Amino acid sequence: xxxxxxxxxxxADVITQRLEAMIIEGSLKPGxxxxxxRELAEQFGVSRPSLREAIQRLAxxxxxxxxxxxxxxxxxxxxxxxxxxxxxxxSRHQEFDLDLLEFRDxxxxxxxxxxxLRSTPADKAALLECFExxxxxxxxxxxxxxxxxxxxxxxxxxxAAHNVLLLHTMRGIFHxxxxxxxxxxANLFAKPGSRGQLMQQHRTLLDAIVxxxxxxxxxxxxxxxxxxxxxxxxxARAETRAQxxxxxxxxxxxxx
Numbered sequence: 001x002x003x004x005x006x007x008x009x010x011x012a013d014v015i016t017q018r019l020e021a022m023i024i025e026g027s028l029k030p031g032x033x034x035x036x037x038r039e040l041a042e043q044f045g046v047s048r049p050s051l052r053e054a055i056q057r058l059a060x061x062x063x064x065x066x067x068x069x070x071x072x073x074x075x076x077x078x079x080x081x082x083x084x085x086x087x088x089x090x091s092r093h094q095e096f097d098l099d100l101l102e103f104r105d106x107x108x109x110x111x112x113x114x115x116x117l118r119s120t121p122a123d124k125a126a127l128l129e130c131f132e133x134x135x136x137x138x139x140x141x142x143x144x145x146x147x148x149x150x151x152x153x154x155x156x157x158x159x160a161a162h163n164v165l166l167l168h169t170m171r172g173i174f175h176x177x178x179x180x181x182x183x184x185x186a187n188l189f190a191k192p193g194s195r196g197q198l199m200q201q202h203r204t205l206l207d208a209i210v211x212x213x214x215x216x217x218x219x220x221x222x223x224x225x226x227x228x229x230x231x232x233x234x235x236a237r238a239e240t241r242a243q244x245x246x247x248x249x250x251x252x253x254x255x256x
Contacts, residue, residue: 011046015054018044023063023074024164030171034064034072097232100173100180105225107169108154112217114161116209123160124210130156131206135199147181153202157209157221184228194231201227 022028034040034055041051055072058064066072115123134149151174158170170177201224208217 011050012053012057015044015046015051016057019054019058020063024168025162026159026164026167028074030074031076032074033070034074036071097180097183098229100176101225101229101232103173104154104177105222107166108157108221108225109218110163111154111158111161111166111170112205112209112221113214114163114166115157116212116214116217118162119160119209123156127153127156127160127206127209131202134202143182143185144178146185147178150181150185151177157205160209184232197227198224 019028028034035043037048037051037055041048044051055064055066059066059072062077063075064072065075115127119127130149130153134146134153137145137149154177155170155174158167161167201220205217205220205224208214208220
């Protein structure tokens with residue numbers, strides 16, 4: 001019985017696949033600069049011409065881009081999966097913030113669950129670093145800065161889950177996440193004790209992940225987002241009451 005011959009894969013093919021895998025798994029992030037060609041070739045143990053060919057292939061696919069005199073970068077547009085005109089229109093929808101929280105509840109619950117099961121020591125160190133940055137910069141005075149730190153913490157959880165679809169979905173909505181958190185914090189900080197409550201929720205979630213308590217991690221992620229949702233709903237109800245009172249006041253002043 002004749003057997004088909006086995007073809008040895010070309011070295012450039014292997015390097016291409018390896019670089020693609022690093023982008024997909026998050027080892028190489030959008031906007032990140034690759035090491036210099038000589039250094040990267042040494043790390044992979046390959047020749048520079050083979051590495052150069054792999055980089056050119058990925059550049060042709062839109063995954064990498066070169067800047068004159070500035071090196072090679074993972075393409076920033078890989079972060080822009082949720083910036084089309086439809087999403088911009090959706091973001092103006094009356095219930096968009098609540099819909100986004102429901103979506104986050106599903107995605108981040110899964111992320112927290114798998115992060116508790118799969119996170120490596122390096123993942124846990126990165127999570128702790130993000131939490132400490134959040135704790136140190138979370139003072140209620142700069143919602144934009146706090147939103148970036150908050151979103152980075154939640155994205156680090158997605159990275160620790162080691163599920164590429166979860167990771168890239170979360171990355172795709174990262175800018176929406178920041179914008180939503182800015183608005184949420186501005187509203188929640190008006191409520192006494194909210195900052196301490198939010199940080200305690202983040203700490204409880206972090207502890208469950210680091211200690212490998214998957215179901216607790218999922219539950220704590222849900223509790224955190226439910227707290228934020230309740231705050232938004234209460235704010236909406238207060239706004240409705242204020243508008244109603246204003247209409248009544250205007251009605252009583254109107255001439256008969």
